[in-house]
Amino acid sequence: MRIVDSTKELKALVADLEGAPYLALDTEFMRDQTYWPKLCLMQVAAPGGHGAIIDPLADGMDLKPFYTLLKSPHIVKVFHAARQDIEIFHHQGGVIPDPLFDSQIAAMVCGFGEAASYETLARKVAKVEIDKSARFTDWSHRPLSKRQLEYALADVTHLCTIYEALKSELERRHRASWVEEEISALKDPALYRLSPEDAWKRLKARTTSKRFLAMLATIAAWREREAQTRDVPRNRVLKDEALLEIAAHPPENAENLERIRAIPRGFASSRAGKNLMDAIEAGRHAPPPDGIEPERPRRKHEPVPAAIDLLKTLLRLRAEEAHVAPRLIATVDDIENLAAFEDDGIAALHGWRAEVFGHDAIALRDGKLAIALEKGHAVIVELEDDE
Numbered sequence: 001m002r003i004v005d006s007t008k009e010l011k012a013l014v015a016d017l018e019g020a021p022y023l024a025l026d027t028e029f030m031r032d033q034t035y036w037p038k039l040c041l042m043q044v045a046a047p048g049g050h051g052a053i054i055d056p057l058a059d060g061m062d063l064k065p066f067y068t069l070l071k072s073p074h075i076v077k078v079f080h081a082a083r084q085d086i087e088i089f090h091h092q093g094g095v096i097p098d099p100l101f102d103s104q105i106a107a108m109v110c111g112f113g114e115a116a117s118y119e120t121l122a123r124k125v126a127k128v129e130i131d132k133s134a135r136f137t138d139w140s141h142r143p144l145s146k147r148q149l150e151y152a153l154a155d156v157t158h159l160c161t162i163y164e165a166l167k168s169e170l171e172r173r174h175r176a177s178w179v180e181e182e183i184s185a186l187k188d189p190a191l192y193r194l195s196p197e198d199a200w201k202r203l204k205a206r207t208t209s210k211r212f213l214a215m216l217a218t219i220a221a222w223r224e225r226e227a228q229t230r231d232v233p234r235n236r237v238l239k240d241e242a243l244l245e246i247a248a249h250p251p252e253n254a255e256n257l258e259r260i261r262a263i264p265r266g267f268a269s270s271r272a273g274k275n276l277m278d279a280i281e282a283g284r285h286a287p288p289p290d291g292i293e294p295e296r297p298r299r300k301h302e303p304v305p306a307a308i309d310l311l312k313t314l315l316r317l318r319a320e321e322a323h324v325a326p327r328l329i330a331t332v333d334d335i336e337n338l339a340a341f342e343d344d345g346i347a348a349l350h351g352w353r354a355e356v357f358g359h360d361a362i363a364l365r366d367g368k369l370a371i372a373l374e375k376g377h378a379v380i381v382e383l384e385d386d387e
Contacts, residue, residue, distance in 0.1 A: 001149060002051065005058035007065070013044075013052050014065045020046035022076035022101070023069075024159035027085045028139040028152055035227045035234070037088050040139035042066070045156035047164075053153055057142065067093035076101050078163045080118045080155075082186055090192045098187055103159065105182045106166040109175050111323030118155065126161040130154060178352045182328070196224035200289060203240055205247075210288040216247035218283030222276060237272065238263075250280050303339030311335045313371055314364050317380060318357045329357050338365060 004010050017023060028041035045051035056063060070077060070089060077097035079085050081104045090096050107116040112124070119130045134151035137144075144152075170176045185191065200220040205213065220243055227234045234240075242262035251257040254277055258268040267273045312335055319326040330338075330348035337346055338361050349358040360380070363369040370381045 001053065001146075001153060003053050003055065003149070005055040005061070007060060007062040010054060010061070010063070011065050013054070014069050016050065017044065017046055017069060017075075018072070020050075020075055022047065022078055022160075022163065024078045024156040024163060025085065025097070026079065026152070026155040026159070027088055028137075029084075029088060030138070030140050031233075033233070035231050036091065037084070038140060039088050039092060041144075041152055043152050043156045045153070045160050047160055049157070051153050051157050053149055057140065063093060067095045070095050070097045073099065075099075078103065078159060080104050080121070080159060080162075083191070086186060087192045090189065096187050096189060096192075100183050100187060101163060101167070101179070102183055102186065103162050103166055105328075106170060106179050108325040108328045109178050109182075110166055110169050110173075111325075114325040114327045118159075121162045122158045125165045126158040128154075128158055130158070175352070181351065194224070194228070196221035196228070197289070198291070199224035199234075201291065203243060205244065208292065210292070212247050213292060214286040214288045215250055215280070215283035216243060217289035218286045219243055219246055219276065219279050222279035226272060226275070238267075238276070246276075246280065247283075250284065251277075253277070301341050303336050307339040307365070308335055310364060310371060311338055311361055313378060314361060314369075314380065315357055317371075317378060318360060322356045324356065329353050330361075338362075341365070 002013070004013050024045040026043045027039060028043075029037040029039050031037040039056045042054040042056060043051070044054065054063075054066065055061065067089065069075070070093070076099050078101045079097075080102070082097075082100065082102045086096055086100075103118075103121060104116060107121055108114060112121065119132070122128050122130050131147075131151055131154070134148045137148050137151075139148075139152075167176075170179060197217070200213065200217040203216060203220060205216060207213075223234055223237050223243065226237045230237070239262050242260060245260050245262055246257075251260065254268040254273060257263060257273065257277065257280075258265075268277075315326050315330055315335065319329055330346075330353065334346050334348045337343070338348070343349060343362075346358075347353060348361065360369055363382075364371070368383055370383055372379055372381050
């Protein structure tokens with residue numbers, strides 16, 4: 001097992017990997033005690049059984065050579081459920097790996113369900129069972145045991161086999177472009193931007209009151225900055241329910257702040273409490289935040305429940321026939337909008353989704369298709385034009 005725990009060894013590893021057609025990658029990190037994820041381990045494997053574990057916590061380790069490798073346009077970077085890994089690379093190294101392949105997305109296109117786990121793909125594609133006993137390891141602890149390191153490395157060695165099988169299947173079915181379309185969203189830097197001004201969007205506000213949202217945005221931004229500066233989880237600063245209560249009933253002074261049930265005892269008189277009171281005062285005069293979703297206008301045609309059910313059945317049938325996860329084709333909102341004849345902005349009516357489902361959905365809605373039972377099975381029937 002190749003363990004890389006110095007910058008010199010990392011540069012040698014990068015030199016060995018520069019000619020690879022693809023790299024299977026994974027990370028182990030901790031973030032239950034911090035705001036920013038703490039990168040504890042990186043695993044990489046290339047075709048031919050070349051695998052290594054990189055220790056980012058090693059004294060003097062400089063990861064810049066590896067981040068440069070991640071930007072190589074000649075090497076496909078393969079992940080399973082890539083978003084959190086990319087978030088770490090983008091935050092710490094300022095890089096989003098590209099070209100990119102996500103085996104979970106590819107598995108959805110190849111008929112492995114809506115969110116196939118790595119263990120499922122390892123069992124069904126690589127024909128191996130993953131030992132899960134080390135899953136909840138404290139990856140920041142040193143030294144790591146041989147069993148822990150073997151578990152970590154297995155996450156990328158088997159991913160090589162999974163990638164090659166999925167890639168072959170996508171090419172056979174001419175669906176590589178489907179996966180590329182889905183993966184393109186993962187390469188958008190805005191997806192990983194943790195702007196304090198946008199923190200209010202993560203809270204489940206049940207009102208569109210502009211005064212409420214102006215206050216909520218202001219104090220949520222304060223909490224986000226506080227959490228980032230102190231590098232602690234948001235709820236360690238103040239819980240969500242406290243922010244929602246403050247936004248609904250802003251306290252006039254520290255004494256009233258202390259009376260809010262979700263506020264810890266003594267918080268109001270602390271430095272953070274005084275800063276929060278300043279934020280509350282600013283929130284009283286703040287404009288509504290950008291990005292407030294307008295209330296959905298009343299539909300011209302309310303969807304008939306039976307029409308929704310028929311479209312869901314059609315989606316399930318076409319998804320089974322195409323061996324694609326239904327959720328990847330159309331969402332619940334898509335189905336309801338189709339049933340209501342509100343077609344603007346429905347992704348299922350464009351590109352490969354339209355070929356699999358969208359065109360037939362319109363035909364079903366227009367009375368040109370029907371769903372019938374044949375020997376106990378639901379089937380799609382094309383209706384003859386009366387004209």
